Amino acid sequence: MKTDYLGFCTRLRRDHGDISHMKLLSENVWDLMSPDLVREALVTHADHLLRWERGIEVFSEVFGQSVLVTEGATWQRQRRMLMTAFTPQRVNGYAQLMTTAAKEAFDAVSPKGQERALVNMDTLWSGAAMDVILRTLFSQTAEPESLAAAKATQVLSTTGYREMFHLFTLPDWLPLPGKAAKRQALHTLRSLIRGHIDARRSSHVEGGDHADLLGRLLALRDEETGEILSPQEVFDQCMVSFQAGHETSATALLWWSRLMAEHPEAAKRAREEVASVVGAGTPGPEHLPQLPWLTATLKEAMRLYPPVAAIMARRTTAPIELGGWHTPKGAMLRIAPYVLHRDERNFANAEAFLPERFLEGASPIPRGAFMPFGAGPRVCLGQHFAMLEMTLLSAMLLQRFELHLPDNAPRAEPEMHVTLRPKQSIQLWLHRVPNARAGQGAAP
Numbered sequence: 001m002k003t004d005y006l007g008f009c010t011r012l013r014r015d016h017g018d019i020s021h022m023k024l025l026s027e028n029v030w031d032l033m034s035p036d037l038v039r040e041a042l043v044t045h046a047d048h049l050l051r052w053e054r055g056i057e058v059f060s061e062v063f064g065q066s067v068l069v070t071e072g073a074t075w076q077r078q079r080r081m082l083m084t085a086f087t088p089q090r091v092n093g094y095a096q097l098m099t100t101a102a103k104e105a106f107d108a109v110s111p112k113g114q115e116r117a118l119v120n121m122d123t124l125w126s127g128a129a130m131d132v133i134l135r136t137l138f139s140q141t142a143e144p145e146s147l148a149a150a151k152a153t154q155v156l157s158t159t160g161y162r163e164m165f166h167l168f169t170l171p172d173w174l175p176l177p178g179k180a181a182k183r184q185a186l187h188t189l190r191s192l193i194r195g196h197i198d199a200r201r202s203s204h205v206e207g208g209d210h211a212d213l214l215g216r217l218l219a220l221r222d223e224e225t226g227e228i229l230s231p232q233e234v235f236d237q238c239m240v241s242f243q244a245g246h247e248t249s250a251t252a253l254l255w256w257s258r259l260m261a262e263h264p265e266a267a268k269r270a271r272e273e274v275a276s277v278v279g280a281g282t283p284g285p286e287h288l289p290q291l292p293w294l295t296a297t298l299k300e301a302m303r304l305y306p307p308v309a310a311i312m313a314r315r316t317t318a319p320i321e322l323g324g325w326h327t328p329k330g331a332m333l334r335i336a337p338y339v340l341h342r343d344e345r346n347f348a349n350a351e352a353f354l355p356e357r358f359l360e361g362a363s364p365i366p367r368g369a370f371m372p373f374g375a376g377p378r379v380c381l382g383q384h385f386a387m388l389e390m391t392l393l394s395a396m397l398l399q400r401f402e403l404h405l406p407d408n409a410p411r412a413e414p415e416m417h418v419t420l421r422p423k424q425s426i427q428l429w430l431h432r433v434p435n436a437r438a439g440q441g442a443a444p
């Protein structure tokens with residue numbers, strides 16, 4: 001099951017239908033495979049669910065007591081406070097930081113005068129997404145440690161996924177395979193985040209003086225109680241924004257770029273759309289509503305390869321009815337967006353890359369069938385951030401480059417980590433778009 005979890009879930013739906021029950025040791029597990037059942041659980045019965053505690057144990061090692069991990073009154077307070085930093089309006093204010101990061105990343109792809117370069121897209125996107133999150137969190141550019149931080153993120157994604165299948169986490173000090181790498185990865189990320197917060201606190205311009213996310217976090221006041229976030233909470237929320245905020249977007253953009261290289265017609269249409277709306281200038285939030293095809297290609301990439309593909313698991317705190325089935329208190333519910341996204345009943349020709357299904361006027365998508373950002377009260381806090389970032393970065397890449405698969409490129413096979421990554425790294429030829437002013441640094 002662990003080695004091919006997605007295959008396991010897909011077979012489960014095929015052989016046992018939309019809801020299935022199994023006993024795993026002492027666990028009472030229910031797998032929910034239809035949009036209605038998933039919404040019934042995550043939306044209707046949200047008050048009777050907690051996040052699955054094993055997932056939380058694994059996540060809390062990295063994310064501390066942040067909004068991703070907490071429950072009950074603490075979660076409500078953190079979510080209420082943080083939402084004000086992630087409204088569409090607030091997020092739009094980060095657009096320029098995002099495009100500056102992207103411009104630097106893309107300018108470094110191929111030396112001036114060189115018409116094409118073979119690029120490791122994993123490195124390009126994780127570097128760019130990390131730079132975006134460092135600028136939006138701390139107003140800092142990618143730094144010497146950023147390569148180490150990108151590696152640390154991937155180590156934690158791999159070990160985190162592995163540990164979820166264990167009954168408990170063995171202490172990290174044990175001399176076991178992978179433990180030293182995990183210790184080092186945690187140390188790298190914590191030092192990076194701690195360094196930025198300490199620097200801000202000692203700069204005597206805490207809080208609202210900075211337009212970045214850390215400035216917002218330090219300035220947040222609970223409207224109901226007037227409380228601020230504690231220093232530990234600020235640290236934990238920075239860790240979660242940093243980790244959840246760059247690995248997921250980088251993974252989505254990685255799959256998107258591979259699909260664009262496989263589907264040159266779709267890429268051409270997206271490039272033409274960007275050219276007609278943005279010209280050679282820098283895209284901004286005001287352009288997003290005018291880029292429906294580009295947006296559709298991004299959504300279609302997240303449909304086929306949702307970064308959070310499975311193991312969205314919950315524990316019931318009371319007996320609940322799901323699709324007429326009685327699930328007892330203490331049951332474990334499992335949801336796999338990957339399976340919903342590839343179900344022919346939800347998406348005709350589900351295995352094919354067809355961005356037009358997300359255009360206005362296309363046949364309606366069943367409610368809840370497309371859920372890359374989750375659903376219910378614990379829906380992704382960063383979804384506006386992610387959509388803005390991905391649209392701006394993808395538009396800027398298309399302004400500058402055509403994407404081509406190398407001859408004999410291996411098939412892109414998904415592999416579960418905490419996010420859904422390709423088994424083998426994705427290399428693409430990036431060819432400079434002829435006369436692309438944006439690509440030659442002339443854009444603002």
Ligand code: HEM
Binds near residue numbers: 079307312372386
């Ligand atoms: C393509 C990019 C992204 C995807 C696909 C994604 C996906 C998700 C999903 C599926 C969940 C819900 C998990 C569950 O219900 O168990 C989630 C939660 C969350 N995401 Fe994202 N995310 C993305 C980007 C971001 C960004 C950019 C940030 C912040 C800067 C962020 C911050 C969070 C936080 C804080 C939560 C926890 C919310 C809560 O429990 O109240 N995410 N994300």
